[in-house]
Amino acid sequence: MLKNKKVMLVAVAASLSVTSLVACSSKSTNTGSSTAPASTTTAVATASAGPKPELKSLQIWQKDDYNTYPVAKYLEQTTGYKVQYDMLPQDKPQDKLNILIASGEPYDAITTAGGTDFKALYADYAKKGALTDLGPLIDKYGPNIKAAIDPAALEAAKVDGKLYAIPTTTISFVGxxxxxxxxxxxxxxxxxxxxxxxxxxxxxxxxxxxxxxxxxxxxxxxxxxxxxxxxxxxxxxxxxxxxxxxxxxxxxxxxxxxxxxxxxxxxxxxxxxxxxxxxxxxxxxxxxxxxxxxxxxxxxxxxxxxxxxxxxxxxxxxxxxxxxxxxxxxxxxxxxxxxSQGFDRITFIPKASKHPEDAIKWMNAKLEKDTFRTMAIGEENKHYTLKDGAYTPIQPIFTDERNQANNFLTGTDDKIYPTYWQARVRKDMRLFDGWNFMNTIQPANTRIKDPLGxxxxxxxxxxxxxxxxxxxxxxxxxxxxxxxxxxxxxxxxxxxxxxxxxxxxxxxxxxxxxxxx
Known part of the structure; x- marks a missing residue:
């Protein structure tokens, strides 16, 4: 949500530079090799072969270095894409983001929080032509994205009828x-x-x-x-x-x-x-x-x-x-x-990206079912146990290697992720009992979702x-x-x-x- 008027003033100031940038920018057409599993569509499977470029991703702040976190290594091995991760600062991330967009820093993916303030910046960037229209890229290279993400979330992420970001939806719960x-x-x-x-x-x-x-x-x-x-x-x-x-x-x-x-x-x-x-x-x-x-x-x-x-x-x-x-x-x-209801975060591809097609292929590969589960909660009997449909974390390795996994998400499998996510609240049964009482035991009509989510x-x-x-x-x-x-x-x-x-x-x-x- 807008924390103060300064956010919008900064966005307006940056928009002049963004407009100038877009006027002289050009988009790479590198198509790279497919990272999707064999079960995905022919369009992905027949994408041109060749070495995969190293991608550059800007993420929200977290206490651990993305590049050395175990999830990063797992995703590199599984998707075939090496990614250089940078972080927005913890303090005033909007200001830094405006500077990076206006200067044309060639990130292949930028993930921000999904609140009103960042949605405002995202919409402003899209309207100024600073972002890549993801619709055609997803149609060609993103079958997993289309299958996994709630259509209502994709629709809500559109600006002037076009999709410029992949939303990671909030898990709906009473807090x-x-x-x-x-x-x-x-x-x-x-x-x-x-x-x-x-x-x-x-x-x-x-x-x-x-x-x-x-x-x-x-x-x-x-x-x-x-x-x-x-x-x-x-x-x-x-x-x-x-x-x-x-x-x-x-x-x-x-x-x-x-x-x-x-x-x-x-x-x-x-x-x-x-x-x-x-x-x-x-x-x-x-x-x-x-x-x-x-x-x-x-x-x-x-x-x-x-x-x-x-x-x-x-x-x-x-x-x-x-x-x-x-x-x-x-x-x-x-x-x-x-x-809660809405966006936990959003991921967009700036026009300055050198590898937009590969960025979509990378995000699509992360949503392959087995890859997504392992990214989110790890390996069965190593990071978690599964009994009667309930995922229970194995400590301390779950916290050590998957506690920050949510920060690697660029869209979720919205049908199954809420079930995977519950492993996080089972880290301490007092935590789970409190969450479970309000969100499972209490009647469904007591939970009223934010209609503006x-x-x-x-x-x-x-x-x-x-x-x-x-x-x-x-x-x-x-x-x-x-x-x-x-x-x-x-x-x-x-x-x-x-x-x-x-x-x-x-x-x-x-x-x-x-x-x-």
Missing amino acids: ESLFIRQDWLDKVGMQAPTTTDELVAVLKAFKEKDPGGNGDKNIPFTVRGDAPLIPNIIGAFGIPNVWNDLNGKLTPRILDPGYKDYVSFASDLFKQGLLDKEFAANKDATAKEKFTSGKAGMILLHWADIPTIMDALNKNIPTAKANYIPALKGKDGKIGLGA FAPFLPEFSKNFAQLNTMVGDYTTKLIFGVEPITGIEAFQQKFKSSGGDTSYKEVNDWYATVKK
Whole structure:
């Protein structure tokens, strides 16, 4: 997502250089030899023979050197392509990318993150003619690409009707929910709450009975300051995602009738002393410290943090136990946990590439079924075991040799990769149990996918998204604290609309009308 306006300003500044570059660039027609398996199409199998060129790939930042990582060696041996990997910097990668594109650095593949900010840059490069149209190349050399990647993802990656990037789709899952001290529940003689009313009752018991023995330092529920729109709770008011379908129209939370009901509920938690009185000042680490030190009974937590949190909690309180609560149901039966959907990353080929055909052949070869599986999770009985369809990692070799494998992906086999990927959450069964509870055990209707996940680049929406989100977040915090009166919501909604909300709404729904069923 757009982190600040600087991203777009840099893109505009770079576009002049990009335009000049494209005007004088020429594309190589090196066809190299096929890297696809014998089972793929005749077009690939009969591509002209000859030595394969060394490719040059620019990747997202990771802590390990791509060139010495075991996956790189495996891919070279399997695809026949030697690749020189470079990385974008961890800090301000967009700025560096703009410079490299504008200067015509001859990368054969560039992989970036797939968020709104990079989608904006990608669309700008494509419109300026700095990228290679991949459609004809995929038709000729990419049967595995066409077979493996979700057609909806390929469609969403198009700019002005042409495909300039191969998307690597996000694994759709619920990330955050409410993590509660089970031993506190046991001490107050209650079950995990399943409705908003039950949640209030549990938090009152935590406050009044003080099962942690904290006295005036007791905190029934804590969250970090940047999460006033609290996942799970907000789903009980019908607005689990930032934008949600309301009567056939995608509508931002602030304009949904459920928003007022939510802030009334959250502000009431705050007034009763059930929500951390310091939550607005909490950094993520601050909230976690309150929970792991035993002061707080419930916290907003991502499942990826469970092992670290539980290790710290059990170090302080060896008998402590904690679990996720179910998806909460509101008074009118609404329920929902926001689930991810969209692009994890995108891979494009700049016009400056010397080997565009070979770059597609290389990416196509990576999606051959056996190659893809071994790239993603390694070799059976060496990196993982397979039993009853479940892939379980063998440690420490899985982490040593496949922990960064996801950074080598240039598209995934979208039908099977979610199953392979679960090996990653089985590295620690506490991790898996948390993920599994929200994403398998909980009913499917509790997981509400982001409806904008597969939206194409939308200029007005992208330009306004970060600013509007910040506005709504700050305003929501003030409402919960009582600094702003709830009676002022309508006035704020008008401010939201005039600050880009109206133009974003129109653009989003013009697109939504073309895809909804």
